Amino acid sequence: MNGQGLIKGLGITFKHFFQKEITEQYPDVMPQLAPRFRGCLQFEFEKCIACGICVNSCPNNVLSFETEKDENSKKKKLLSYTIDFQHCMFCNLCAEGCPKQCIYFDHNFELSSFKREDIKMVYLRPAEMDMREEESTNGQEQQESKEQKQIDAMQKALQKNPGKVLSKILEQEEDIIILSELMQSDEKTAGKIAELMVKDKEKAAKVAAGFVNKAKKNRAKTETAGEGGDAND
Amino acid sequence: MEALFVNLAAVLSGWLTSLGLSPIWADTVLLFVKWIIVITIITLNIIILIWLERKVSAFFQERLGPNRLGPFGIFQTIADAIKLLTKEDIVPSAADKLIFKTAPMFFIVVAVMLYTVIPMGQGMEVINLNIGLLFFISIGSLSTIALLMAGWGSNNKWSLMGAVRSVAQMVSYEIPLAFSLLGVVMISGSLNLQDIVAAQGKLWFIILQPIAFITYFIAATAELNRGPFDMPEAEQELTGGAYTEYTGMRWALFFLAEYTNLVAVSALMATVFLGGWQGPWLPSWLWIIIKTYGVILVFFWVKWTFPRIRMDHLMSFSWKVLVPVSLGNILLTGAGIYFCRWMGWC
Ligand code: SF4
Ligand code: SF4
Numbered sequence: 001m002n003g004q005g006l007i008k009g010l011g012i013t014f015k016h017f018f019q020k021e022i023t024e025q026y027p028d029v030m031p032q033l034a035p036r037f038r039g040c041l042q043f044e045f046e047k048c049i050a051c052g053i054c055v056n057s058c059p060n061n062v063l064s065f066e067t068e069k070d071e072n073s074k075k076k077k078l079l080s081y082t083i084d085f086q087h088c089m090f091c092n093l094c095a096e097g098c099p100k101q102c103i104y105f106d107h108n109f110e111l112s113s114f115k116r117e118d119i120k121m122v123y124l125r126p127a128e129m130d131m132r133e134e135e136s137t138n139g140q141e142q143q144e145s146k147e148q149k150q151i152d153a154m155q156k157a158l159q160k161n162p163g164k165v166l167s168k169i170l171e172q173e174e175d176i177i178i179l180s181e182l183m184q185s186d187e188k189t190a191g192k193i194a195e196l197m198v199k200d201k202e203k204a205a206k207v208a209a210g211f212v213n214k215a216k217k218n219r220a221k222t223e224t225a226g227e228g229g230d231a232n233d
Numbered sequence: 234m235e236a237l238f239v240n241l242a243a244v245l246s247g248w249l250t251s252l253g254l255s256p257i258w259a260d261t262v263l264l265f266v267k268w269i270i271v272i273t274i275i276t277l278n279i280i281i282l283i284w285l286e287r288k289v290s291a292f293f294q295e296r297l298g299p300n301r302l303g304p305f306g307i308f309q310t311i312a313d314a315i316k317l318l319t320k321e322d323i324v325p326s327a328a329d330k331l332i333f334k335t336a337p338m339f340f341i342v343v344a345v346m347l348y349t350v351i352p353m354g355q356g357m358e359v360i361n362l363n364i365g366l367l368f369f370i371s372i373g374s375l376s377t378i379a380l381l382m383a384g385w386g387s388n389n390k391w392s393l394m395g396a397v398r399s400v401a402q403m404v405s406y407e408i409p410l411a412f413s414l415l416g417v418v419m420i421s422g423s424l425n426l427q428d429i430v431a432a433q434g435k436l437w438f439i440i441l442q443p444i445a446f447i448t449y450f451i452a453a454t455a456e457l458n459r460g461p462f463d464m465p466e467a468e469q470e471l472t473g474g475a476y477t478e479y480t481g482m483r484w485a486l487f488f489l490a491e492y493t494n495l496v497a498v499s500a501l502m503a504t505v506f507l508g509g510w511q512g513p514w515l516p517s518w519l520w521i522i523i524k525t526y527g528v529i530l531v532f533f534w535v536k537w538t539f540p541r542i543r544m545d546h547l548m549s550f551s552w553k554v555l556v557p558v559s560l561g562n563i564l565l566t567g568a569g570i571y572f573c574r575w576m577g578w579c
Contacts (some may be wrong), residue, residue, distance in 0.1 A: 013534065017292045
C-alpha cells in the first residue's frame, strides 16, 4: 500500500528517539584514543643526542635546536630545543627518525591556547644535567664506581668458575673445593671474598684460609657426632 | 484558575472605564494589552521552540543537542538571539533596498496577525471574529508575498529561485488546505472558531474527519515551509533560498516568523481537529497549550524523519492527490450529513 514506508520511517525515528546517544560526550567523558594517536609532541631533553635527524626530517620546519661544543669532551651539547607546534601537520616523521625515541607523540589533544606564542614549546637545558656531568668527571667518585664494577665482575667470575679464580689465593685443591662449596651456600662470603680480591689480594688469601679452616673444623665435628650417633643405634 | 485571564481582562477594562475613559477607548487599550501579551507569548514560545527543535532533532539522531548553557542547554537560544542581534546588518548593494528591508517585517506582522482569532481558552481570544477560520486561511496565505518580496529584493538567483518555489508551493497547497477545513465547517455550521470548538463537545473532529485531518496536516506542512516540504529554503540546494542574503536580525525575524507560523497553525489544528481548549481537570488555556505542543512535536517528528521531496513531485502530489482527496472528503461529508438528517440523527 502507498504510504506504508512513511509509517515505517516514522516508527524508526520514534525508536531512535528513546535510544541512548551514540556521540562522544567529550568534555564530560574523555574519548578512548588509539594507542598510536598523535596528540602533542613530547620531548625528553636528557635522552637527546642532538643528532638533528628530527630537525632535518620535519617538512614544516616545526623543530629547531641550539647546540654548543663541550670543551672537555669535545661532544655536541644540546642547549635548547624548540617545537613551534602551530605548523605541525602530525606526519610523525620526526618521531620515526629519532634514534633515541626522545621525541614522540602523547595523547594530549587539548592544544588550544589564547595566544599564538603559547603554542610554541621551548625546552631549555635542565640544570641538573650539567651538575651530573660535573659529578661524573670528579676523580674519586669515578674510581669508586670503577672499583664497584670490578667487584661485580669478580663476583660473576666466582660464580661461573670458582676453581680458577680461587686458585689465585689458595694453593691446595682441597681448600679450593671447600671454599667454593661454602660460597655457593652463602652469598655473603662470596661477596666479601670478591671485594677483598679486588682491593687487597694478600688479605683475601688470609681470609680465605680462615674460612677454609673454620669449615674444616665444622666438618670434623659433624663427622664425629654422626659416627657417635651410628654407634648408639 | 479557569477564568483567570478573562477576569483579569474584565478587571482591567472596569478600571479603565472607572478612570473616565469611554468604553471604546477602554476596549482599544485592552486590545493593545492583549497584543502585547500575544507578542510576549510568541517570543517566549520561540525561545522554547527553537531549543525544543534542536533537542528533539538531536534525540532523533541519537545526539544530545545543546547541553552546555544552563540546565539542558535551555539558555542556548537566548545566547543565539543575542548573537544575532549584535551581528552586522548587511544589505547587498544590488538589492532592491526598500523591498529587501520590509520583507522580514511584513513576514512577522502577517505571522502575528494569525493569533487574532485563535481561541486560547474559554472566551480568550484577541477578537472573536465570526469568520475566524476564513480570516486565518487568508492571512496565512499572505506570507507567500513576504517570501516573494525577500526573494525578489535580494537580487540573487538562489533567493529568487526559492521565492518562486515558495509561491508555486504555497499557492497550490492553499487549495487542499482550505478544502480540508471545509468539511469541518460543514459539520459545525460556523466559521467562528469558538463555535467550532463548542461543536466538538462530544466528539473531536479528528474522528469525524480523519481524511481532512491528514490532508490538512500535509498541506499545513507545505504552507509552513517545513521539512519534507522545505523547498523554498532547501539549504543544500539553494543555500537558504529566499533567506540567502539576510543576516543578523533580519534573518532572525524570518526565523521567528516561521516558528510563529508553526505555533499558529498547530494551535489552529488543535482548535479545529483536537477539541480546542476543551479538556478535563486542567484549565482551558493549559489544554490548548498542551495540544498545540503535541501537534508541534508531530511536526518535528515528521520533519526529522523524511527527506526533502523533489519540486515536481511536490506539485504533482498537491494537484493529483491532495486536491482530489480533499474534494472527495467534502462530497463524503455532505453525503454523510444528508444521510444523518434523513435518518433523523441530527
Ligand atoms: S610530526 Fe611532522 S610536521 Fe610535526 S614536528 Fe614532526 S616532522 Fe614536523
Ligand atoms: S632525532 Fe632525537 S636524538 Fe636526534 S636531535 Fe632529534 S630528538 Fe634529539
